[in-house]
Amino acid sequence: MNPADDPPQRVRVTAPRSAGRPTPGSYPVAREMAEQSEVGELFVRSLIRSQLRLALVVAAGFLLILIGIPVLLAVFPQIGELSVFTVPVPWLLLGLGVYPLVISCAALYVRSASRNEMRFRDLIDEG
Amino acid sequence: MNAELNPVVGYVALILVSLSTVLIGIYGLRISRTTGDFYVASRTVRPWWNASAIGGEYLSAASFLGVAGLILLSGVDALWFPVGYTAGYLMLLLFVAAPLRRSGAYTIPDFAEARLESLMVRRVTSLLVVVVGWLYIVPQLHGAALTVQITTGLPPWVGAVAVVVVVCLSVVTGGMRSITFVQAFQYWLKLTALAVPIVFILLRLSSTGSPITDAGAVFAAELNIGGDASLYRNISLVIALLFGTLGLPHVLVRFYTNPDGASARRTTLIVLGLLSVFYLFPTMYGILGRIYTPDLAADGAADATVLLLPSRIFDGAVGDLLSALVTAGAFAAFLSTTSGLVVSLAGVVSQEFFQGSVKGFRRAAVISALIPLLLALATNTLALAGSVSMVFAFTASTICPLLLLGIWWRGLTDVGAVAGMLSGAVLCGGSILAAAALGPASARYEWLQQPALWTVPAAFAVTILVSRLTVSRTPGSVSRVLARLHTPEPVQRP
DSSP: OOOOGSSSOOOOOOSSSSTTHHHHTTTTHHHHHHHHHHHHHHHHHHHHHHHHHHHHHHHHHHHHHHHHHHHHHHHHGGGGOOTTTTTEEHHHHHIIHHHHHHHHHHHHHHHHHHOOOHHHHHHHHHO | OOOOOOOHHHHHHHHHHHHHHHHHHHHHHOOOOHHHHHHGGGGGOOHHHHHHHHHHOOHHHHHIIHHHHHHHHGGGGGGHHHHHHHHHHHHHHHHHHHHHHHHOOSSHHHHHHHHHOOHHHHHHHHHHHHHHHHHHHHHHHHHHHHHHHHHHHTHHHHHHHHHHHHHHHHHHHHHHHHHHHHHHHHHHHHHHHHHHHHHHHHHHHHHHOOSSSGGGGGGGGGGGGSSSOOHHHHHHHHHHHHHHHHTTTHHHHGGGSSSSHHHHHHHHHHHHHHHHHHHHHHHHHHHHHHHHHHHHHHHHHGHHHHHHHHHHHHHHHHHHHHHHHHHHHHHHHHHHHHHHHHHHHHHHHHHSSTTTTTHHHHHHHHHHHHHHHHHHHOOOOHHHHHHHHHHHHHHHHHHHHHHHHHHOTOOOOHHHHHHHHHHHHHHHHHHHHHHHHHHHTTHHHHHHHHHHHHHHHHHHHHHHHHHHHTTSSSSSTTTHHHHHHOOOOOOOOO
């Protein structure tokens, strides 16, 4: 019996210390493109730019409306005296109205972000 | 403060919630076998399950009890808290969710090390994550102490100890996979526990012709205790909540259980829906509390509004049942947030000190739960929502710049990241401590007590400036890592 026939040593399996290691076989196209070709790097850069622009636009729009609420109430205090079914408008805006706004912003973002990624995939498939 | 409720109700509710938590944990043990299961539920949890679990984990004592308590105290200004808690997830969705899932890292320190190729960054990040986690567990235990005291009349420390014991049992036995089931169950428990009693209460009030909004008088600012919040305080609070959420360790770890980046985004969208529905209920409790439990504000027990409101409106068996339901929901809130934090802290601590084995994970979990217990027993209860907002400010000033710049900016260097995190920690932590030491009479108290508006930009500025000065330390892998974070996964072919 030569040493090559020995059963393999028992290996203790633990969580990877640096889980940043990719699993083999995932992301091959994108990574290859980014690492090996200038065109690929260009595609990736433009994807990142468009995703960042999208995120910033949605965030800015949301924050503008959100900060707009107290500013509006400060500028036109008479709005604060209106009420619907005895509930004053400021309570309605903050307690109820903000949530549909948050969800619409999020839905808009999810759709557009997926579209950006689809466009990137198409570019790579062509290339 | 004596027990105002039938103590049997409290005992039954607490025992039922604890038992079901441990049972689901044990059921989960049968299907969690590998180290991967233990840490991230093998990344195969469906979006709806996962979203419920995220909601269950996120809705803490501050949401379940604190929001209503704060509405009782400060009226319309308190509504900024649930708005901020929810909108924080929007920021998480926009800037962090998909890229972080694609990074493949399990904890924030893992991400930091992979992105910046530096052990130093990893160490500093680990330290901050653990501090944030401990600070966030303490108010949960305070909430548990208050709940147990009010519902059973037992001394407050019993509640804190009970939460830690149940959490340790369920985390040590099941790991992440079973925790996912427990958390998802607890979101729906919390929602039911608030929704069912409020429906009964509203029906009762309208059938007997009792006031619900008292023709709008309930909204009057004259009912508030303490003055109006300034514009500065509101904006600073919103900044803290918006940018603090994306750095919370137990929130991030949940995203690794999604199969890919796109489903991480879908999950977050569902979470936003779940949170929006949930926060309508504490708001209603707070509003009704302004008519039916105003005495709690004067007693300094405003956080008990949710617990006591049903018994103020119903007598006898119905009142007992509804109180039991609310108590169970509150306890679920402490359990789920605490166990989520303990799991994520245990992940960090065990990889740092115990080589990431399952046994090390268990040991680390017990350590991560015991230290905040000591802190909670040694400190006094603050208003829950208020003390949690300080943790958010601290996270926003430390972890948030690292994540946002690490994901979106090529120029970040390890030295820049460490400088930014440390200066954020010193500025924000120092200012909150200074506010506590100097007291409300001091000049610029609000600027010290709610510092996010200036400490978050300062931390970003330091990170960017120092990174610019150390351009030579930009890691060589930056293009490859960023490509990985932002490019979509290939379509799975069978």
